[in-house]
Amino acid sequence: MIYYKLFFQLSCIIVWTNLVLSSPIWDQKNQNLIKSRNYVPETKIFDLTLKRVTLAPDGFTRSLATINGQYPGPTIEVTKGDRIVMNINNKLGEPTAIHSHGMFQRGTPWFDGVAGQTQCLIPNDYKFTYDFAVPDQAGTYWYHSHAKTQYVDGVVGALIIHDPDDPYLNEYDEEILVILSDYHHVEAETLLKSFLSPASGGNEPVPDNGLINGKNNFNCSQAPRGSTCVDNAGLAKFEFVPNKRYRLRIINTSAFSAFFFSIDKHEMEVIEVEGSYTKRNKIHRLPINVAQRYSVIVTANQPVDNYVMRSEFQKTCMPDEAKKLSVVTAVVHYDGASENSTPISAPWKDFLEECIDLKHETLQPLYDEKLPEATKEMELTIAFHNNSKGVVIAFLNESSYEPDVNFPTLARIFAGQANSLPRSRNAFTFDKVGEVVDITFINTDEGDHPFHMHGHQFWVLGSGNGTKVDKGSLNTVDPIKRDTSTIPASGWTVFRFVPDNPGVFGIHCHMISGLLMQLIEFPEKIKKLEPPQAWVDLCNLQT
Structure with a gap:
């Protein structure tokens, strides 16, 4: 039951175009926020073509709905105060819309982009421009189709807003993006038709696999007869330099699945959740549900070698069929380690309750804030x-x-x-x-x-x-x-x-x-x- 209408008429955020929009009532407020930081904002332009492409992220070949022919889509990367211009060219063969997940859209409510709520869909073979500013937001976000089943079929990408005033800026040396997802070998529209029938009994579809940054292996002996599948398609690989500190921005873009994320033998310190800075708290495994995002700091302080990165399905939240799913893995490769050696497998053994978020004791705001009383x-x-x-x-x-x-x-x-x-x-x-x-x-x-x-x-x-x-x-x-x-x-x-x-x-x-x-x-x-x-x-x- 948990899955009902996962695929049903999602929508998109459309964005405000300078040339045609008069100044919104919050524009002066936004400008003051920018000026207070002595930051000169820039306009960042992203040309995004949505189209279907045949790909095999885990070795199983299927048609995916993509952004610029890739899955996941291109990363939109800007700085707090900038203006984001997303030029959408819809070649999917059906209407679409793009939602910038987590953006407030103050003064531009028509661009929150939910079909039926804030906009009509973008027709096929039609161009539309989303144009909005981010004067007061920074953190880890993402963008995705909010129409029908398209985000499940691949129309997703990361949206990162850097903060010149990041309190942790001197606490890490580099950033690494980690996109987690469950993955179906059957097109989502087919799954939808099956699910929205009395015969389903409300039992939600179970993914065939999971991916990290759009990659994983699949046991092709489990593929249906007549399909095209290649074993050992390859895992995502993350390069670590000894003693460097890395900010991992982790996004769960799944259709359905919650995960536990971890790196064998490496502790993590949570510093951000969905645009809010947190106090540094050490953890070994990170629970992350659908659409959630976290930043963690990981120090490359282990002996030079290869290590397993893990994304474990939280199967308690899933139908019984999910028991067959394997742990989704990637490789953390230290500079100087053998390229071909088997990664060290030493999973953390901490018990974490499934299907709930991090406890308050682990997830505390960095700054004190007096809450307003409820009215x-x-x-x-x-x-x-x-x-x-x-x-x-x-x-x-x-x-x-x-x-x-x-x-x-x-x-x-x-x-x-x-x-x-x-x-x-x-x-x-x-x-x-x-x-x-x-x-x-x-x-x-x-x-x-x-x-x-x-x-x-x-x-x-x-x-x-x-x-x-x-x-x-x-x-x-x-x-x-x-x-x-x-x-x-x-x-x-x-x-x-x-x-x-x-x-x-x-x-x-x-x-x-x-x-x-x-x-x-x-x-x-x-x-x-x-x-x-x-x-x-x-x-x-x-x-």
């Missing part, structure tokens, strides 16, 4: 059961989300037609200045759910088992602030956030787009903004 409380119940067609679907307070992809909620606001949205839009309006909201999610499902909030970070006040919140255990002193957090199976989580970003933003399980709610923030302020004509044209093209 509003909401409670939302997650459930799964059959619809009228006998298909298991997701419900939030007994309402299953149904988007209108041809007339997004944001477009309705501009048209003055958003006052009476149907219940199935799962829309909640916030229009009080200074409001602070606690959202309690009660998960009656037997699976965990990594929930992502668009347009914001939130404080994670606490989580636990059962359907009754232990309010006495909530942390309002030093909770971590992030944008993706795991709601435990048959458990609860409490988020606190400040709705101060006029626009329409989703909160959803990153494995289940159907398990989704919309935040409509300050609709009257939205109307004072002027969306670019290119954004308006997308919906005109639908008709």
Whole structure:
């Protein structure tokens, strides 16, 4: 059940074009943030063509939806204060949209890019430009298709925003990007059709493999008859120089799977989670759920040799079939070590509970922050059961989300037609200045759910088992602030956030787009903004 609508009508963030957009009401604030650092921002341009290509990341040949013909896609790398211009050329053969995951999009709500919420889809054989600034964000992010099943089929890439004021800048010598993913040999559209049928009984697809930076080996004896498969396709390889310190930026781009990440014989120190700096805490194994990101510092302080990097499926969160999956591996190669020697295999033995995030004691904010008091409380119940067609679907307070992809909620606001949205839009309006909201999610499902909030970070006040919140255990002193957090199976989580970003933003399980709610923030302020004509044209093209 955990997987429902993973593939269903995801969406994209479209971005604001200088030439057609008048100054948003936050532009002066953004400029002040930039000027306060004496930083001269640059405009970084990325030309991205989406197209299908035949590849074999693990030796099994299949068609992938790619960015510039590669998987994972090109890394977007900028500095805090810069402007990102993403020129999208859609050659996928179907509509698309690109979401910059974790970007606040202040003043540019039309570019948060969720079809049915903030935009219409980009047609096939059509070009569209996303153009937005990042004046006040730095950290580890990613971008991906938010349309249909495309991100599962390969439309993903890293988005890294460097920070000139990084408090840990002198604590590491180099950066290394590590992208984790589960991997299916069957195209996601086929999996979707099978899953969204009564015959599936709500049992989610199990991946065939996992990848690190788009590579792994696969036992081709398990490949279906008639397929093209090559054994020993090759593992990702990471170069270490003795005694150097490395900042590893780790991103889980999976469709479904949570992992434990580790490097044999090497400790890690967490320093960042999803744009928030943390106190340095040593760990051996890092739990990382779908759409989550971390930075860790690893020192190359072991004898010169080759070592195993591991991404272990958290199988407790998965169907029984997942027991067959092997540990996903890569090679850490020390300069001076033999190129051909077998990597040292010495996995850490620490016990970690599966299907939950790092404990608060390990994940603490670097800077003290006084939390605002909550002025509003909401409670939302997650459930799964059959619809009228006998298909298991997701419900939030007994309402299953149904988007209108041809007339997004944001477009309705501009048209003055958003006052009476149907219940199935799962829309909640916030229009009080200074409001602070606690959202309690009660998960009656037997699976965990990594929930992502668009347009914001939130404080994670606490989580636990059962359907009754232990309010006495909530942390309002030093909770971590992030944008993706795991709601435990048959458990609860409490988020606190400040709705101060006029626009329409989703909160959803990153494995289940159907398990989704919309935040409509300050609709009257939205109307004072002027969306670019290119954004308006997308919906005109639908008709």
